[in-house]
Amino acid sequence: MQIHLSTSDGVPIYLQIVNQVKYLVASGKLQAGEELPPIRTLAERLLINPNTVARAYRELELAGVVTKRRTAGTYVSAAGSPLARRERLKILADRVDALLAEARQMNVDTETLVDLVRQRDEALDATTRSPVTRKER
């Protein structure tokens, strides 16, 4: 499980873990039934307070992304997949919000922005033809 932390952008560390695990589940890099590293192991690897990892796992459990099996660790929920699409869209929604905010500041209206998205999509299609992108579409 690859987690990258940054302390420069202000997002609380537990939230960075929550978001990245959600992202890993949503993108299929973490599969249902897969075990998350024990709290202590992850804390030592990331060099963060174990309480922070515990908090992230608690939040993930509340969100239904993982389930805790008594004394046997934390696992990605079987119910991961329906949530996955919702999470994927949520991740994108955040990015879209940021984009919209920026566009408004530059006085670019939404129509123009949507056109731009289509344009960039076509340009991207022309350059990248990886099988994954194809399949996803």
Place this chain on the structure above:
Amino acid sequence: MIAPYDEFNDDVIDIRNVTRRFGTKRALDEVTLAVPRGVVFGLVGANGAGKTTLIRHVLGLLKAQAGTVRVFGRDPVLDPVGVLSRLGYLAEENDLPGWMRVDELIRYTRAFYPGWDDRYAEKLLESFGLAPAAKVKNLSKGQRARAGLVVALAYRPELLVLDEPSSGLDPIVRRDILGAIVRTIADEGRTVLFSSHLLDEVERVSDCVAMLDRGRVVFAGELDQIKQSHHRLTVRFDGGRPSPPDLNGVLRWEPHGGDWMATAQGPLDEFQFAVAAVGGEVVERRSLSLDEIFLAQVGTAYVEQQES
């Protein structure tokens, strides 16, 4: 400002209204601080803010000129054995005896501590790659810091005190030190007090943080709460505004395109309400890193001082 911990009665360190002068300089000014059991407590502040002076009071090396210091409920000046036997300490420039070999240092130190754990000490030596026969004075700065860490940890102290432990060390040694902090707390729920000017380190491992500036506590509390109570907000006014409004809780205003960017402290909804009252709207909010909070807080302090 976040209130000091009144709700914790299980404080390992309890500092109340401590003032310390060196000549005319106030190194500590009415400092009140409590470190609850089982937390990692980060002490931050610029050089000369009073971090080391505060730690020296905890260790009983300095006597409070005013106020009280209690560690494990005891006065470290009156009962140094009762305090120091339960406390592990590592300083930026540790004063290990250079003429000793690493194994001699271990044997020498363990004599003072009944709770010394030989196997743990050996494990630490091995994981740090410290040769028992090496002379302390011939060790590199990083290896010397590691040796200091071994003798601070090997009796499994209830309280680990680190004064700028990673200052001037390379990233690999810093990782070892951070790792030791993480393992100490994970192992047995022990308490760690550490000072650092490397705020990203503090943000990674601390449960609680106190910020000192010129001898005064700017704020102290749980890191999560501190982060939640500081915001960077983009505020938009209909038709723009040549100067920002005077609002409570704003530490700093900066022009931001046609909008104003506020670094603010306090509940977000109150701020939104106050902004609306002067005809503005908060269009974006983001969290601040500890580094940014520090800059905003200390920056204001300078302005206050210049004005007074």
